[in-house]
Each structure stands twice: as structure tokens, then as C-alpha cells.
Amino acid sequence: MSAQPLAAAAGAPARIRRWTRLSTGFTGGFGLLVVAMIFVPVVFGANTVQDMTTLLTYLLMAVMWNALAGYGGLVSIGQQAYIGLGAYATVWLAQHSVNPYAGMLIATAFCGLVAVPLSFVMLRFRGAQFAIGTWVVAEALAIWVSLDNALGAGTGTSLSQLDSYAPSSREHYTYWMTLGCAAFFTGVVFLLLRSRLGSSLQAIRDDEDAAASVGVRVVAGKRILFLLAAAGAGAAGAMTVANTLFIEPTAIFSVNYTAFMIFMVLVGGLGTFEGPIIGAVVFYFMQNLFGNDGVWYLVALGGVAMAFALFLPRGVWGTLEERTGLRFMPLGYRVSGAAGAAPEEP
Amino acid sequence: MTWVNDVIQGIMLGGFYGMLACGLALMFGLMRIINLAHGDIAVLGAYLIYVVLQHWNTSPFVAILPVLPVMLLLGYLLQRLLLERSLRSGLLVPLLTTFGLSIVIQNLLQQGFSPDVRSLGAQAGSVATASWQITSQLSISAIGALTLGVAIVIFGGLQLFLSRTGPGRQMRATAQDPDTAELVGINSKAVYARATAIAVAIAAIGGMFLAIRSDFYPYSGPTYLIFAFEAVVIGGLGGSLWATLLGGIVLGIAQTIGGQINPEYPVLAGHIVFLLVLLSPRGGLVNLRRVSA
Numbered sequence: 223m224s225a226q227p228l229a230a231a232a233g234a235p236a237r238i239r240r241w242t243r244l245s246t247g248f249t250g251g252f253g254l255l256v257v258a259m260i261f262v263p264v265v266f267g268a269n270t271v272q273d274m275t276t277l278l279t280y281l282l283m284a285v286m287w288n289a290l291a292g293y294g295g296l297v298s299i300g301q302q303a304y305i306g307l308g309a310y311a312t313v314w315l316a317q318h319s320v321n322p323y324a325g326m327l328i329a330t331a332f333c334g335l336v337a338v339p340l341s342f343v344m345l346r347f348r349g350a351q352f353a354i355g356t357w358v359v360a361e362a363l364a365i366w367v368s369l370d371n372a373l374g375a376g377t378g379t380s381l382s383q384l385d386s387y388a389p390s391s392r393e394h395y396t397y398w399m400t401l402g403c404a405a406f407f408t409g410v411v412f413l414l415l416r417s418r419l420g421s422s423l424q425a426i427r428d429d430e431d432a433a434a435s436v437g438v439r440v441v442a443g444k445r446i447l448f449l450l451a452a453a454g455a456g457a458a459g460a461m462t463v464a465n466t467l468f469i470e471p472t473a474i475f476s477v478n479y480t481a482f483m484i485f486m487v488l489v490g491g492l493g494t495f496e497g498p499i500i501g502a503v504v505f506y507f508m509q510n511l512f513g514n515d516g517v518w519y520l521v522a523l524g525g526v527a528m529a530f531a532l533f534l535p536r537g538v539w540g541t542l543e544e545r546t547g548l549r550f551m552p553l554g555y556r557v558s559g560a561a562g563a564a565p566e567e568p
Numbered sequence: 569m570t571w572v573n574d575v576i577q578g579i580m581l582g583g584f585y586g587m588l589a590c591g592l593a594l595m596f597g598l599m600r601i602i603n604l605a606h607g608d609i610a611v612l613g614a615y616l617i618y619v620v621l622q623h624w625n626t627s628p629f630v631a632i633l634p635v636l637p638v639m640l641l642l643g644y645l646l647q648r649l650l651l652e653r654s655l656r657s658g659l660l661v662p663l664l665t666t667f668g669l670s671i672v673i674q675n676l677l678q679q680g681f682s683p684d685v686r687s688l689g690a691q692a693g694s695v696a697t698a699s700w701q702i703t704s705q706l707s708i709s710a711i712g713a714l715t716l717g718v719a720i721v722i723f724g725g726l727q728l729f730l731s732r733t734g735p736g737r738q739m740r741a742t743a744q745d746p747d748t749a750e751l752v753g754i755n756s757k758a759v760y761a762r763a764t765a766i767a768v769a770i771a772a773i774g775g776m777f778l779a780i781r782s783d784f785y786p787y788s789g790p791t792y793l794i795f796a797f798e799a800v801v802i803g804g805l806g807g808s809l810w811a812t813l814l815g816g817i818v819l820g821i822a823q824t825i826g827g828q829i830n831p832e833y834p835v836l837a838g839h840i841v842f843l844l845v846l847l848s849p850r851g852g853l854v855n856l857r858r859v860s861a
Binding site for chain 1: 596600601604650653654657659660661663664665667670671672673674679745756769790793794797801832835836839840842843846847
């Protein structure tokens with residue numbers, strides 16, 4: 223925005239705009255894709271529907287972790303706290319005769335609410351302190367849940383209330399629910415990052431101290447991301463239990479979920495909007511192709527994450543953006559026509 | 569009297585946590601990074617001792633002697649090949665790199681040693697089981713006393729190294745201000761590599777006690793990383809080394825007293841004390857803010 227007087231000084235008229243033909247087309251296409259995905263259960267069989275549910279759950283996790291780490295600079299190793307909490311809240315609500323699907327939405331909101339008091343504790347920390355602080359919260363929650371007999375204690379519990387639906391319609395409802403949540407949270411992140419708040423969030427991402435010095439309300443911005451990421455992870459947890467129908471504390475509160483999120487975001491591109499979506503698709507195919515290879519697959523997953531962190535910290539998409547200047551889903555503004563500005567896109 | 573016993577058991581357990589936390593605190597104090605693979609490195613040390621014991625029928629206390637130089641070398645390489653590169657690019661990259669490393673180590677151990685749960689308690693002989701009965705309700709186990717003693721020796725030795733020797737003084741200078749240290753001819757990269765080597769070797773000693781005191785398996789690391797980190801934070805991040813040992817002892821006491829209240833509570837009690845310390849306006853937090861400001 224401050225580019226305008228600069229450009230005037232250079233003597234060339236500058237145009238500041240957000241959309242290019244390419245990005246309008248792409249964002250529109252993305253919206254159409256979401257609409258088209260509503261019809262997946264009508265066209266494809268049960269296996270595809272379940273696979274797509276899994277893919278969308280991964281996508282939701284990656285987008286939310288990226289919002290937190292990529293924009294807030296908050297590397298959390300404890301997002302499994304909300305995955306577990308969302309899943310167990312859904313089971314608890316179903317036990318108390320709430321419709322399971324309504325329960326998933328309530329559980330999602332509940333995770334966001336739980337994050338409010340937690341944010342006042344956690345946002346006092348930076349870097350490693352935040353990372354391990356969130357992890358300890360997740361561990362403590364896992365122990366707490368495993369002491370509760372009504373929730374199946376350490377051996378786990380199932381969402382048996384979903385059995386009242388026929389298997390095929392249950393899978394369809396779960397799919398639509400997951401699609402709705404993934405689209406909703408991705409949309410909210412997109413709009414949030416394009417708003418005035420988004421500019422301050424991107425400033426925080428780039429340099430927290432500098433942002434604070436020009437009057438950006440750093441903590442308020444981070445808090446919104448913290449709550450949003452908690453609710454999103456809670457939704458992902460609720461979807462997971464609806465998809466697998468059974469949960470146990472050590473698995474649903476497993477730090478592996480966060481490992482997966484980190485992998486998806488690092489591969490796709492930390493701090494880019496499109497990156498985690500690409501990362502989720504890559505991760506989904508890797509799970510399907512090599513998931514049965516067990517240990518070596520996990521070694522490779524960790525190794526690839528390390529390699530990306532060290533050698534390609536902006537991920538696949540971030541590097542591509544940097545090299546080509548392409549923006550498919552524009553969050554910022556671009557200046558054209560001014561001296562030294564990026565060349566026009568076709 | 570049981571409370572006195574709990575506190576004494578907690579202090580000895582705290583020596584163990586302090587030992588695990590020592591390397592973490594050293595690396596944080598010097599480079600401001602937390603090595604998320606620290607717990608897995610301790611477990612790796614335990615497995616290397618296990619390998620030595622497979623070929624050489626001796627005690628773990630002897631078997632660690634050939635393991636220590638290997639760990640020193642691994643630590644040096646870890647810094648030179650991975651962490652040094654990650655340090656250049658801000659706060660996030662070292663965290664993500666070491667988290668990736670943690671997953672790699674765990675699964676390589678799983679591949680190499682199977683998921684079986686192991687313990688080196690039997691090979692340690694009578695040390696692992698002996699205890700002195702002071703009164704009917706108060707007893708001190710030999711391994712507990714030895715853990716605490718070794719922890720005090722490690723912390724004292726490291727403190728002496730930092731204050732009395734040339735390389736130690738270089739480390740303190742680099743911790744205070746790496747740029748100025750470079751100006752007076754200190755090679756900060758070499759200093760970092762030496763510190764990581766020491767941290768990794770101390771983690772292996774912690775791993776040895778872990779293997780003797782209880783059992784371990786390839787995925788044991790993260791649990792002990794969390795305990796070690798809790799000890800560092802309770803002591804006050806970036807504070808003195810002795811504060812880290814003290815933090816370990818506070819954590820140990822919290823866990824034994826929690827276990828006294830309910831056998832299912834020890835770990836939870838430790839987490840709660842950790843979170844309370846984080847919340848308190850004084851304690852660990854004050855140090856932490858002063859350092860990061």
C-alpha cells in the first residue's frame with residue numbers, strides 16, 4: 223500500500239491490484255471444485271468416499287497448522303490436544319443423546335472455547351517454549367481422558383450412536399460434514415488473511431518485533447489464529463472419530479498427527495495459502511502408496527521433512543511462487559507499471 | 569514419614585531428570601534452540617550400550633565407556649551437518665529439523681532393534697536392586713543415590729569446565745554475544761559443535777540410567793524429552809546450570825508425591841507443576857523473559 227507514493231516518485235503511474243486473470247480463474251475454479259466435490263458420493267463408490275473423507279481431514283489439519291505456524295510463527299507440537307478433545311467431545315455428546323453430527327459441530331466450537339483460556343497461558347511463550355508447552359497440555363489431556371471410565375479409560379471407546387444410520391448414508395453424511403468443515407475453515411483462513419487483520423498477521427510472520435513497533439497488535443492477531451487452529455483441529459478430530467468409529471487415548475492424542483501436519487506444511491510451503499493444500503494431497507498419496515511399508519516410510523517422512531526445513535524452507539509452492547511470481551489465490555497486493563515492480567502477468 | 573520418604577525418592581529421581589535436562593539446557597543457553605530429538609538421543613545411547621553388552625559380558629557402567637566417544641562424535645556431526653545450517657534461518661527451522669530428526673531416530677531404532685521393551689537393570693547387578701533401609705518407612709535405593717551422585721558430578725564438572733578452562737570460557741563468551749566473541753577470535757561454529765558433542769554425550773549417560781532404572785523401547789524418547797524440558801523450564805530457562813538440576817528435583821518430587829496421592833497420577837502431577845510454574849509471574853518465567861528480550 224505504501225508503494226503508491228514510491229511509484230509516483232519514480233515518475234510512472236502505478237496500478238495496485240489484487241486479482242490477475244490467472245488468479246481470478248484459479249480461485250473461481252477452486253470454488254467450482256468445492257461445489258463439484260459435493261457430488262462425489264453420488265458418482266463414486268464407498269471406497270472413494272472414505273478416501274476423500276480422509277484426504278479432506280488431512281487438508282483441514284494442514285491448513286490449520288499452517289495458519290498457526292506459517293502466519294502466527296507459532297510452532298505447536300500439541301495440536302493433537304484438540305484432535306483428541308474434538309473426538310472425545312463428540313463421543314461424550316453422543317452418549318448424552320445429542321445427534322452425533324450436531325455433536326461434531328458443538329465439539330468443534332467447544333475446542334475453540336477451550337482454547338480461549340489456554341491462549342492466555344500459551345501465548346506468553348515463543349519458539350520452543352510454546353512448542354513444548356502445547357505438547358505438555360496434549361499429554362496432560364490424554365492422561366486425564368484415560369482416567370475417565372465413562373469414556374472407556376485407556377482402552378478407548380466407539381461412536382456406536384452412528385450405527386443407527388445405514389452404513390452407506392453414514393459415510394455420505396460424514397463425507398459432506400468433512401467437506402463442509404474443510405471448505406468452511408479454508409474459506410475463513412482465506413478471508414481472514416485478505417482482511418486488514420491478514421496484513422498484520424503477515425507482518426507478524428515476517429518480523430514480529432518490527433510489526434509490534436509499527437503498532438500491529440501482535441498478541442490479538444496470534445490469539446485469533448490460536449483459537450481458529452484449535453477449532454479446526456477439533457473439527458478434524460470429530461471427523462476422524464466419525465470416519466473410524468473407534469478411538470483410544472494414546473492414538474487420538476498421538477504426536478504423530480502433528481508430525482503429519484508439519485510434513486504436509488513443510489512440503490507444500492510454510493506460510494503460503496496454497497502450500498498446505500498441495501502438501502495434503504502429496505501426503506495422502508504417500509500414505510496410500512507407502513503407508514504399509516511401516517517403519518521405513520516413517521523414516522522417509524521424517525527425513526523429507528528435515529530436508530525441506532533445511533534446503534527448501536519455503537516448500538514446493540513457496541519456492542515456485544518466489545521464482546515465478548504466480549499467485550493462484552491472492553492474499554496480498556501487486557504493484558504494476560511502476561519502475562522496479564514485478565512484470566505484468568499474462 | 570511417608571512424605572519424607574517421597575521427598576527423598578523425588579530428589580533422587582530429580583537427579584535423573586536433571587541429567588537428562590543438562591544437555592538440553594547447555595544447548596539452549598548457548599544457541600537458543602531446543603533440540604526436540606534430545607530424548608531420542610538418550611534412548612539411542614541406551615541402545616548403543618545394549619549393543620556393547622551383546623558382545624561383551626560386563627556391566628552397563630563399563631559398557632558406556634566405548635559408547636561415550638561415539639556419542640561425542642555423533643553430537644559433533646549433528647551440529648556440523650544439521651543444526652549449524654538450521655541456525656542460520658530463524659527460530660522455526662531448528663525446531664522443525666530436530667523434530668524430523670526425532671522421527672528418523674525413533675523409527676531407525678524400531679527397524680534395527682524391533683519394538684521389544686528392554687531393560688539393562690539385570691546386567692547392572694546388585695546396584696539396580698540394593699537399598700539401605702533407614703527406618704521402617706524410609707529406604708534409599710543404591711541406584712537412586714548413584715543417579716543423584718553422578719548428576720551432581722556431571723553438573724559440577726560442567727560448571728568447572730565452563731568457568732575454569734579455555735574452551736569453557738569461549739563457550740560462555742559465545743553464549744553472551746556470538747558476534748563480539750567472533751571479533752576476539754573465537755570460532756563460534758567450533759564452540760557450538762563442541763557444546764552439542766558434550767550435550768549428546770551427557771544425554772547418553774542419562775540414557776544409561778534410564779535403561780537401568782526402568783525399561784525402554786524405540787519410542788521412549790519423547791516422554792523423556794518432555795520431562796527434561798520441564799526440568800529446564802522449572803529451573804528457569806537460560807538460568808544457571810544448577811537451576812536446571814534443581815528444576816529436575818522439583819519435577820521429581822512433584823511426580824513422587826503425585827504418585828503417593830494416586831498411583832495413576834505421577835506424570836500428570838509433574839505436568840501440572842510445570843504448567844503452574846509457567847503461569848507464575850516469578851519462577852522460571854522471569855528468567856525466560858529476561859533472556860528472550
